[in-house]
Amino acid sequence: MSLIGNTRQELSQLARHFTVEALCAGTTDQSINAALVASGRGKQRASPLQPKLMMWLVLSMCVFRSDAIPAVLARLLSGLREFLVALSLRPVDDDAIAHARQRLGVDPLRRFFRLQAAEVRPAPTFHGLSVWSFDGSHMTMPNSPGNRKIFGRMKTGRGRAAFPQLKLVALQDTQSRRFRDVVFRRWDASERKMAAHMLHHLGEGDLVLIDRGFYGVWFFEAIRHQGSHFLARVPAYAKFKAIPGTSKKSGDYLAWIEARVPLTAGQQVQGPQGRPSTSRVVRLLVRVIEYRIRGFERVRLVTSLLDRSISALDLILQYHRRWDIELGLDELKTHQCSTAVGTLKTIFRSQTARNVIQEAYALVASYNLVRGTMAEAAERHSLDPDKISFIGSLRAIAHMLPRMKGAPTCRLPTLYEQLLLDIAEAELDRPRRPRQYPRVVRVKMSNFKLKRPQHKQIVADFKTQIRIGA
Numbered sequence: 001m002s003l004i005g006n007t008r009q010e011l012s013q014l015a016r017h018f019t020v021e022a023l024c025a026g027t028t029d030q031s032i033n034a035a036l037v038a039s040g041r042g043k044q045r046a047s048p049l050q051p052k053l054m055m056w057l058v059l060s061m062c063v064f065r066s067d068a069i070p071a072v073l074a075r076l077l078s079g080l081r082e083f084l085v086a087l088s089l090r091p092v093d094d095d096a097i098a099h100a101r102q103r104l105g106v107d108p109l110r111r112f113f114r115l116q117a118a119e120v121r122p123a124p125t126f127h128g129l130s131v132w133s134f135d136g137s138h139m140t141m142p143n144s145p146g147n148r149k150i151f152g153r154m155k156t157g158r159g160r161a162a163f164p165q166l167k168l169v170a171l172q173d174t175q176s177r178r179f180r181d182v183v184f185r186r187w188d189a190s191e192r193k194m195a196a197h198m199l200h201h202l203g204e205g206d207l208v209l210i211d212r213g214f215y216g217v218w219f220f221e222a223i224r225h226q227g228s229h230f231l232a233r234v235p236a237y238a239k240f241k242a243i244p245g246t247s248k249k250s251g252d253y254l255a256w257i258e259a260r261v262p263l264t265a266g267q268q269v270q271g272p273q274g275r276p277s278t279s280r281v282v283r284l285l286v287r288v289i290e291y292r293i294r295g296f297e298r299v300r301l302v303t304s305l306l307d308r309s310i311s312a313l314d315l316i317l318q319y320h321r322r323w324d325i326e327l328g329l330d331e332l333k334t335h336q337c338s339t340a341v342g343t344l345k346t347i348f349r350s351q352t353a354r355n356v357i358q359e360a361y362a363l364v365a366s367y368n369l370v371r372g373t374m375a376e377a378a379e380r381h382s383l384d385p386d387k388i389s390f391i392g393s394l395r396a397i398a399h400m401l402p403r404m405k406g407a408p409t410c411r412l413p414t415l416y417e418q419l420l421l422d423i424a425e426a427e428l429d430r431p432r433r434p435r436q437y438p439r440v441v442r443v444k445m446s447n448f449k450l451k452r453p454q455h456k457q458i459v460a461d462f463k464t465q466i467r468i469g470a
Contacts, residue, residue, distance in 0.1 A: 015050035021404035035111035049100035066340035079405025109361040129207040133325040141348040150353035169194040177328040202228040209322040217259035234300040258283040377423035392426025
Protein backbone atom coordinates (compact mmCIF):
# COMPACT_ATOMS: atom_id res chain seq x y z
CA MET A 1 0.00 0.00 0.00
CA SER A 2 1.30 3.47 -0.85
CA LEU A 3 2.27 6.05 1.74
CA ILE A 4 -0.81 8.12 0.84
CA GLY A 5 -3.04 5.06 1.20
CA ASN A 6 -1.58 4.30 4.63
CA THR A 7 -2.09 7.91 5.71
CA ARG A 8 -5.70 7.88 4.55
CA GLN A 9 -6.36 4.69 6.52
CA GLU A 10 -4.72 6.12 9.65
CA LEU A 11 -6.71 9.34 9.29
CA SER A 12 -9.91 7.30 9.02
CA GLN A 13 -9.09 5.61 12.33
CA LEU A 14 -8.21 8.88 14.06
CA ALA A 15 -11.37 10.56 12.72
CA ARG A 16 -13.56 8.08 14.61
CA HIS A 17 -12.42 9.59 17.90
CA PHE A 18 -11.58 13.09 16.70
CA THR A 19 -12.02 16.01 19.08
CA VAL A 20 -11.02 19.66 19.33
CA GLU A 21 -9.35 19.70 22.72
CA ALA A 22 -9.41 23.49 23.00
CA LEU A 23 -13.24 23.43 23.04
CA CYS A 24 -13.83 20.03 24.62
CA ALA A 25 -14.11 20.79 28.32
CA GLY A 26 -16.63 19.12 30.62
CA THR A 27 -19.14 16.79 28.99
CA THR A 28 -18.72 18.07 25.41
CA ASP A 29 -17.19 14.86 24.04
CA GLN A 30 -19.82 12.67 25.71
CA SER A 31 -22.61 14.91 24.38
CA ILE A 32 -21.30 14.68 20.82
CA ASN A 33 -21.09 10.89 21.05
CA ALA A 34 -24.59 10.70 22.53
CA ALA A 35 -26.00 12.98 19.81
CA LEU A 36 -24.46 10.87 17.04
CA VAL A 37 -25.74 7.60 18.52
CA ALA A 38 -29.26 8.95 19.19
CA SER A 39 -29.53 10.27 15.62
CA GLY A 40 -28.27 7.02 14.08
CA ARG A 41 -25.09 8.64 12.72
CA GLY A 42 -22.60 6.97 15.03
CA LYS A 43 -21.12 4.57 12.48
CA GLN A 44 -19.71 5.18 9.03
CA ARG A 45 -17.83 3.22 6.41
CA ALA A 46 -14.03 3.47 6.23
CA SER A 47 -13.56 7.09 5.26
CA PRO A 48 -11.47 10.00 6.57
CA LEU A 49 -14.69 12.02 6.99
CA GLN A 50 -16.13 10.10 9.92
CA PRO A 51 -19.29 11.52 11.59
CA LYS A 52 -17.41 12.76 14.65
CA LEU A 53 -14.86 14.64 12.54
CA MET A 54 -17.73 16.12 10.51
CA MET A 55 -19.47 17.26 13.71
CA TRP A 56 -16.35 19.18 14.70
CA LEU A 57 -15.91 20.50 11.17
CA VAL A 58 -19.44 21.96 11.07
CA LEU A 59 -18.98 23.43 14.57
CA SER A 60 -15.62 24.92 13.58
CA MET A 61 -17.02 26.35 10.34
CA CYS A 62 -18.97 28.74 12.58
CA VAL A 63 -15.88 29.73 14.57
CA PHE A 64 -13.63 30.31 11.53
CA ARG A 65 -16.21 31.92 9.24
CA SER A 66 -13.60 33.69 7.09
CA ASP A 67 -11.96 30.39 6.09
CA ALA A 68 -13.24 28.27 3.22
CA ILE A 69 -14.58 24.91 4.40
CA PRO A 70 -11.52 22.93 3.15
CA ALA A 71 -9.32 25.46 4.96
CA VAL A 72 -11.27 24.88 8.19
CA LEU A 73 -10.67 21.14 7.82
CA ALA A 74 -6.97 21.80 7.23
CA ARG A 75 -6.89 23.92 10.40
CA LEU A 76 -8.45 21.08 12.43
CA LEU A 77 -6.05 18.47 11.05
CA SER A 78 -2.90 20.60 11.14
CA GLY A 79 -1.84 19.27 14.52
CA LEU A 80 -1.99 15.69 13.21
CA ARG A 81 0.77 16.46 10.71
CA GLU A 82 3.26 16.21 13.58
CA PHE A 83 3.02 12.41 13.35
CA LEU A 84 1.20 11.84 10.04
CA VAL A 85 3.99 13.23 7.88
CA ALA A 86 2.32 12.52 4.56
CA LEU A 87 -1.01 14.12 5.58
CA SER A 88 -2.00 16.64 2.93
CA LEU A 89 -3.55 20.03 3.66
CA ARG A 90 -6.38 18.84 1.40
CA PRO A 91 -6.78 15.13 2.26
CA VAL A 92 -10.20 14.95 0.54
CA ASP A 93 -11.80 16.86 -2.29
CA ASP A 94 -14.56 19.45 -1.87
CA ASP A 95 -17.30 17.13 -3.14
CA ALA A 96 -16.46 14.56 -0.47
CA ILE A 97 -16.93 17.21 2.24
CA ALA A 98 -20.27 18.26 0.75
CA HIS A 99 -21.50 14.65 0.64
CA ALA A 100 -20.32 14.04 4.22
CA ARG A 101 -22.30 17.09 5.40
CA GLN A 102 -25.39 15.71 3.71
CA ARG A 103 -24.90 12.33 5.39
CA LEU A 104 -24.51 13.98 8.79
CA GLY A 105 -27.69 16.03 8.44
CA VAL A 106 -29.30 18.35 10.98
CA ASP A 107 -30.36 16.01 13.79
CA PRO A 108 -26.92 15.39 15.40
CA LEU A 109 -26.24 19.13 15.65
CA ARG A 110 -29.71 19.81 17.04
CA ARG A 111 -29.35 17.06 19.65
CA PHE A 112 -25.86 18.16 20.62
CA PHE A 113 -26.98 21.76 21.13
CA ARG A 114 -29.89 20.67 23.33
CA LEU A 115 -27.74 18.32 25.42
CA GLN A 116 -25.18 21.06 25.89
CA ALA A 117 -27.74 23.82 26.57
CA ALA A 118 -29.46 21.71 29.23
CA GLU A 119 -26.46 22.44 31.48
CA VAL A 120 -27.03 26.22 31.28
CA ARG A 121 -28.47 27.51 34.54
CA PRO A 122 -27.81 31.04 35.87
CA ALA A 123 -27.18 31.62 39.54
CA PRO A 124 -29.89 33.49 41.52
CA THR A 125 -28.28 36.94 41.33
CA PHE A 126 -31.32 39.27 41.56
CA HIS A 127 -33.13 39.06 44.94
CA GLY A 128 -32.90 35.27 44.81
CA LEU A 129 -34.07 35.05 41.19
CA SER A 130 -32.23 33.62 38.17
CA VAL A 131 -32.37 36.09 35.28
CA TRP A 132 -33.08 35.18 31.65
CA SER A 133 -33.68 37.24 28.50
CA PHE A 134 -35.69 36.74 25.33
CA ASP A 135 -34.80 38.41 22.04
CA GLY A 136 -34.95 37.82 18.32
CA SER A 137 -32.70 38.54 15.36
CA HIS A 138 -32.37 37.91 11.62
CA MET A 139 -29.51 36.02 9.98
CA THR A 140 -28.58 36.18 6.30
CA MET A 141 -27.69 33.38 3.91
CA PRO A 142 -26.73 33.02 0.22
CA ASN A 143 -29.40 34.05 -2.27
CA SER A 144 -29.93 30.58 -3.75
CA PRO A 145 -33.30 29.41 -5.14
CA GLY A 146 -33.69 26.84 -2.34
CA ASN A 147 -33.00 29.36 0.40
CA ARG A 148 -35.38 31.90 -1.15
CA LYS A 149 -38.16 29.31 -1.37
CA ILE A 150 -37.89 28.12 2.25
CA PHE A 151 -36.92 31.27 4.13
CA GLY A 152 -37.96 34.15 1.86
CA ARG A 153 -36.54 37.65 1.58
CA MET A 154 -37.62 40.49 3.82
CA LYS A 155 -39.71 43.28 2.30
CA THR A 156 -38.14 46.74 2.47
CA GLY A 157 -39.07 50.22 1.35
CA ARG A 158 -36.95 49.78 -1.78
CA GLY A 159 -38.10 46.28 -2.73
CA ARG A 160 -36.79 43.01 -1.33
CA ALA A 161 -33.74 42.48 0.87
CA ALA A 162 -30.57 41.32 -0.88
CA PHE A 163 -30.45 37.93 0.87
CA PRO A 164 -32.91 35.41 2.33
CA GLN A 165 -33.10 35.61 6.11
CA LEU A 166 -33.67 33.21 8.95
CA LYS A 167 -35.33 34.47 12.13
CA LEU A 168 -33.87 33.37 15.46
CA VAL A 169 -35.48 33.82 18.88
CA ALA A 170 -33.27 32.87 21.83
CA LEU A 171 -33.59 32.33 25.56
CA GLN A 172 -30.32 33.48 27.11
CA ASP A 173 -28.69 33.26 30.52
CA THR A 174 -27.82 36.93 31.11
CA GLN A 175 -25.00 35.98 33.47
CA SER A 176 -22.85 33.88 31.12
CA ARG A 177 -24.60 34.91 27.85
CA ARG A 178 -25.02 31.27 26.87
CA PHE A 179 -28.20 30.21 25.09
CA ARG A 180 -30.60 27.87 26.89
CA ASP A 181 -32.68 27.32 23.77
CA VAL A 182 -33.32 28.75 20.31
CA VAL A 183 -36.12 28.54 17.74
CA PHE A 184 -35.55 29.09 14.00
CA ARG A 185 -38.26 30.15 11.53
CA ARG A 186 -38.83 32.19 8.37
CA TRP A 187 -38.00 35.89 8.52
CA ASP A 188 -41.66 36.91 8.99
CA ALA A 189 -42.58 34.53 11.84
CA SER A 190 -44.04 35.90 15.10
CA GLU A 191 -41.36 36.30 17.78
CA ARG A 192 -43.83 35.84 20.65
CA LYS A 193 -45.13 32.56 19.23
CA MET A 194 -41.56 31.39 18.71
CA ALA A 195 -40.65 32.34 22.29
CA ALA A 196 -43.71 30.49 23.63
CA HIS A 197 -42.08 27.20 22.54
CA MET A 198 -39.27 27.82 25.05
CA LEU A 199 -41.30 28.74 28.14
CA HIS A 200 -41.16 25.16 29.46
CA HIS A 201 -37.52 25.80 30.40
CA LEU A 202 -38.64 28.37 32.99
CA GLY A 203 -39.83 27.62 36.50
CA GLU A 204 -40.05 28.86 40.07
CA GLY A 205 -37.34 31.40 40.91
CA ASP A 206 -36.85 32.69 37.35
CA LEU A 207 -37.16 36.25 36.07
CA VAL A 208 -37.43 36.96 32.33
CA LEU A 209 -36.38 40.30 30.80
CA ILE A 210 -38.47 41.11 27.73
CA ASP A 211 -38.32 43.86 25.13
CA ARG A 212 -41.47 45.74 24.07
CA GLY A 213 -41.72 43.70 20.86
CA PHE A 214 -42.74 40.69 23.00
CA TYR A 215 -45.40 42.60 24.94
CA GLY A 216 -48.59 40.54 25.15
CA VAL A 217 -50.99 39.73 28.00
CA TRP A 218 -51.37 36.11 26.88
CA PHE A 219 -47.57 35.78 26.77
CA PHE A 220 -47.24 37.18 30.30
CA GLU A 221 -49.92 34.77 31.50
CA ALA A 222 -47.99 31.85 29.98
CA ILE A 223 -44.86 32.94 31.87
CA ARG A 224 -46.79 33.14 35.13
CA HIS A 225 -48.22 29.65 34.55
CA GLN A 226 -44.62 28.41 34.66
CA GLY A 227 -44.23 29.99 38.09
CA SER A 228 -41.80 32.58 36.70
CA HIS A 229 -41.84 36.37 36.77
CA PHE A 230 -41.45 38.88 33.94
CA LEU A 231 -40.00 42.37 33.63
CA ALA A 232 -40.94 43.92 30.30
CA ARG A 233 -40.85 47.23 28.50
CA VAL A 234 -44.23 48.60 27.43
CA PRO A 235 -44.99 49.82 23.87
CA ALA A 236 -46.48 53.26 23.40
CA TYR A 237 -49.98 52.00 22.54
CA ALA A 238 -50.56 50.30 25.92
CA LYS A 239 -52.69 52.26 28.40
CA PHE A 240 -52.88 51.76 32.15
CA LYS A 241 -55.19 52.93 34.93
CA ALA A 242 -53.77 52.88 38.44
CA ILE A 243 -55.77 50.86 40.93
CA PRO A 244 -57.20 52.74 43.94
CA GLY A 245 -54.58 53.47 46.56
CA THR A 246 -51.73 54.00 44.08
CA SER A 247 -50.90 57.06 42.00
CA LYS A 248 -49.48 57.30 38.47
CA LYS A 249 -47.70 60.49 39.47
CA SER A 250 -45.36 58.50 41.69
CA GLY A 251 -44.01 56.64 38.65
CA ASP A 252 -44.39 53.36 40.56
CA TYR A 253 -47.95 52.04 40.82
CA LEU A 254 -50.15 48.95 40.41
CA ALA A 255 -52.52 48.43 37.51
CA TRP A 256 -54.60 45.74 35.81
CA ILE A 257 -53.78 44.68 32.27
CA GLU A 258 -56.27 42.62 30.34
CA ALA A 259 -56.95 41.29 26.85
CA ARG A 260 -59.20 38.81 25.08
CA VAL A 261 -57.39 35.62 24.08
CA PRO A 262 -58.76 33.30 21.36
CA LEU A 263 -59.77 29.81 22.43
CA THR A 264 -58.89 26.70 20.47
CA ALA A 265 -61.69 24.46 19.21
CA GLY A 266 -61.23 22.11 22.16
CA GLN A 267 -61.45 24.96 24.69
CA GLN A 268 -64.64 26.57 23.35
CA VAL A 269 -67.68 26.45 25.64
CA GLN A 270 -71.36 27.30 25.25
CA GLY A 271 -71.96 31.06 25.29
CA PRO A 272 -74.89 32.94 26.93
CA GLN A 273 -76.97 33.02 23.71
CA GLY A 274 -76.40 29.46 22.58
CA ARG A 275 -73.33 30.28 20.52
CA PRO A 276 -69.88 28.94 21.40
CA SER A 277 -67.57 31.36 23.21
CA THR A 278 -64.45 31.76 21.05
CA SER A 279 -62.35 33.84 23.44
CA ARG A 280 -61.68 34.49 27.10
CA VAL A 281 -60.50 37.48 29.11
CA VAL A 282 -57.01 37.38 30.63
CA ARG A 283 -56.47 39.81 33.52
CA LEU A 284 -53.18 40.30 35.38
CA LEU A 285 -52.17 42.61 38.21
CA VAL A 286 -48.82 44.24 37.43
CA ARG A 287 -46.50 46.84 38.83
CA VAL A 288 -45.85 49.73 36.44
CA ILE A 289 -42.67 51.82 36.60
CA GLU A 290 -42.24 54.97 34.53
CA TYR A 291 -38.90 56.76 34.17
CA ARG A 292 -36.87 58.90 31.82
CA ILE A 293 -33.14 59.25 31.15
CA ARG A 294 -32.06 62.71 30.07
CA GLY A 295 -32.02 62.97 26.29
CA PHE A 296 -34.21 59.89 25.77
CA GLU A 297 -37.93 59.18 25.61
CA ARG A 298 -40.02 58.10 28.57
CA VAL A 299 -39.81 54.39 29.37
CA ARG A 300 -42.47 52.26 31.01
CA LEU A 301 -41.86 48.86 32.54
CA VAL A 302 -44.34 46.27 33.80
CA THR A 303 -43.49 43.41 36.11
CA SER A 304 -45.23 40.65 37.99
CA LEU A 305 -42.87 41.31 40.94
CA LEU A 306 -45.22 43.17 43.30
CA ASP A 307 -42.91 42.93 46.33
CA ARG A 308 -42.16 46.51 47.42
CA SER A 309 -38.92 45.40 49.08
CA ILE A 310 -37.53 45.37 45.53
CA SER A 311 -37.12 49.05 44.72
CA ALA A 312 -38.12 50.61 41.41
CA LEU A 313 -34.49 51.62 40.84
CA ASP A 314 -33.34 48.01 41.26
CA LEU A 315 -35.87 46.88 38.65
CA ILE A 316 -34.85 49.63 36.22
CA LEU A 317 -31.16 48.79 36.51
CA GLN A 318 -31.91 45.08 36.19
CA TYR A 319 -33.97 45.64 33.04
CA HIS A 320 -30.96 47.28 31.42
CA ARG A 321 -29.18 43.91 31.75
CA ARG A 322 -31.44 42.88 28.86
CA TRP A 323 -28.77 44.46 26.64
CA ASP A 324 -26.59 41.44 27.42
CA ILE A 325 -28.59 39.37 24.94
CA GLU A 326 -28.16 42.15 22.36
CA LEU A 327 -24.41 41.96 22.97
CA GLY A 328 -24.51 38.17 22.76
CA LEU A 329 -26.27 38.30 19.39
CA ASP A 330 -23.74 40.90 18.24
CA GLU A 331 -20.88 38.60 19.25
CA LEU A 332 -22.58 35.74 17.43
CA LYS A 333 -23.31 37.58 14.18
CA THR A 334 -20.64 40.26 13.93
CA HIS A 335 -17.55 38.80 15.60
CA GLN A 336 -17.87 35.02 15.46
CA CYS A 337 -19.24 35.19 11.90
CA SER A 338 -16.99 37.99 10.69
CA THR A 339 -15.88 37.57 7.09
CA ALA A 340 -12.72 38.53 5.23
CA VAL A 341 -12.36 40.50 2.02
CA GLY A 342 -13.61 38.39 -0.87
CA THR A 343 -15.89 36.30 1.35
CA LEU A 344 -19.67 36.38 0.95
CA LYS A 345 -20.97 38.83 3.58
CA THR A 346 -23.64 36.55 5.03
CA ILE A 347 -23.93 34.80 8.39
CA PHE A 348 -24.38 31.37 6.81
CA ARG A 349 -22.52 30.01 3.80
CA SER A 350 -24.82 27.13 2.75
CA GLN A 351 -26.77 27.09 -0.50
CA THR A 352 -29.47 24.65 0.68
CA ALA A 353 -32.05 25.15 3.42
CA ARG A 354 -31.13 21.86 5.14
CA ASN A 355 -27.50 22.87 5.46
CA VAL A 356 -28.51 26.34 6.66
CA ILE A 357 -30.38 24.79 9.61
CA GLN A 358 -27.40 22.51 10.24
CA GLU A 359 -25.17 25.59 10.36
CA ALA A 360 -27.66 27.45 12.55
CA TYR A 361 -27.56 24.83 15.32
CA ALA A 362 -23.78 24.56 14.95
CA LEU A 363 -23.51 28.35 15.29
CA VAL A 364 -25.32 28.58 18.64
CA ALA A 365 -23.65 25.40 19.91
CA SER A 366 -20.15 26.66 19.06
CA TYR A 367 -20.96 30.04 20.62
CA ASN A 368 -21.97 28.25 23.83
CA LEU A 369 -18.70 26.29 23.73
CA VAL A 370 -16.66 29.48 23.50
CA ARG A 371 -18.73 31.24 26.17
CA GLY A 372 -18.49 28.18 28.44
CA THR A 373 -14.70 28.20 28.14
CA MET A 374 -14.68 31.93 28.93
CA ALA A 375 -16.85 31.32 32.02
CA GLU A 376 -14.45 28.61 33.21
CA ALA A 377 -11.45 30.91 32.69
CA ALA A 378 -13.20 33.71 34.60
CA GLU A 379 -14.02 31.38 37.51
CA ARG A 380 -10.52 29.91 37.60
CA HIS A 381 -8.91 33.37 37.75
CA SER A 382 -11.56 35.16 39.86
CA LEU A 383 -12.78 37.47 37.09
CA ASP A 384 -16.15 38.69 35.85
CA PRO A 385 -16.94 37.00 32.48
CA ASP A 386 -18.22 40.37 31.23
CA LYS A 387 -14.69 41.76 31.54
CA ILE A 388 -13.18 39.22 29.11
CA SER A 389 -13.00 39.96 25.39
CA PHE A 390 -14.96 37.58 23.20
CA ILE A 391 -12.72 38.32 20.20
CA GLY A 392 -9.59 37.84 22.31
CA SER A 393 -10.95 34.49 23.49
CA LEU A 394 -11.55 33.36 19.91
CA ARG A 395 -7.96 34.25 19.04
CA ALA A 396 -6.63 32.36 22.05
CA ILE A 397 -8.62 29.26 21.07
CA ALA A 398 -7.47 29.48 17.44
CA HIS A 399 -3.83 29.78 18.58
CA MET A 400 -4.08 26.82 20.97
CA LEU A 401 -6.06 24.49 18.71
CA PRO A 402 -3.14 23.02 16.65
CA ARG A 403 -0.84 22.90 19.69
CA MET A 404 -3.29 20.78 21.66
CA LYS A 405 -4.09 18.56 18.67
CA GLY A 406 -0.42 17.75 18.10
CA ALA A 407 0.50 17.36 21.77
CA PRO A 408 0.79 14.04 23.66
CA THR A 409 -2.10 13.26 26.02
CA CYS A 410 0.00 13.88 29.13
CA ARG A 411 0.53 17.53 28.11
CA LEU A 412 -3.11 18.36 27.41
CA PRO A 413 -4.04 19.42 31.01
CA THR A 414 -1.08 21.83 31.07
CA LEU A 415 -1.96 23.30 27.68
CA TYR A 416 -5.61 23.68 28.69
CA GLU A 417 -4.59 25.60 31.81
CA GLN A 418 -2.47 27.83 29.59
CA LEU A 419 -5.50 28.38 27.34
CA LEU A 420 -7.61 29.45 30.33
CA LEU A 421 -4.85 31.85 31.36
CA ASP A 422 -4.64 33.26 27.83
CA ILE A 423 -8.40 33.86 27.85
CA ALA A 424 -8.29 35.42 31.31
CA GLU A 425 -5.57 37.80 30.10
CA ALA A 426 -7.73 38.86 27.13
CA GLU A 427 -9.44 41.50 29.24
CA LEU A 428 -11.52 44.15 27.54
CA ASP A 429 -9.57 47.35 27.05
CA ARG A 430 -12.88 49.23 26.78
CA PRO A 431 -15.26 47.58 29.28
CA ARG A 432 -18.92 48.50 29.40
CA ARG A 433 -19.42 51.92 30.90
CA PRO A 434 -22.19 54.53 31.18
CA ARG A 435 -22.29 56.25 27.79
CA GLN A 436 -24.68 57.24 25.01
CA TYR A 437 -24.43 58.03 21.32
CA PRO A 438 -26.84 59.62 18.86
CA ARG A 439 -28.57 57.16 16.50
CA VAL A 440 -27.03 58.17 13.19
CA VAL A 441 -25.29 56.34 10.32
CA ARG A 442 -22.29 57.37 8.27
CA VAL A 443 -23.41 55.76 4.98
CA LYS A 444 -27.07 56.43 4.27
CA MET A 445 -27.67 54.51 1.04
CA SER A 446 -26.19 53.55 -2.32
CA ASN A 447 -26.79 55.38 -5.59
CA PHE A 448 -26.58 52.16 -7.62
CA LYS A 449 -29.74 50.54 -8.95
CA LEU A 450 -31.23 47.56 -7.12
CA LYS A 451 -30.04 44.19 -8.42
CA ARG A 452 -32.83 42.26 -10.19
CA PRO A 453 -33.04 38.62 -11.45
CA GLN A 454 -32.28 39.75 -15.01
CA HIS A 455 -28.99 41.32 -13.94
CA LYS A 456 -26.68 38.38 -14.69
CA GLN A 457 -23.13 38.15 -15.94
CA ILE A 458 -22.49 38.77 -19.63
CA VAL A 459 -19.81 36.74 -21.40
CA ALA A 460 -17.90 39.17 -23.62
CA ASP A 461 -15.10 38.74 -26.15
CA PHE A 462 -13.20 41.91 -25.37
CA LYS A 463 -10.58 41.18 -28.04
CA THR A 464 -13.15 41.61 -30.84
CA GLN A 465 -14.60 44.72 -29.24
CA ILE A 466 -11.36 46.69 -29.11
CA ARG A 467 -11.15 49.55 -31.61
CA ILE A 468 -7.74 51.10 -31.71
CA GLY A 469 -7.71 54.74 -32.69
CA ALA A 470 -11.49 55.00 -32.65
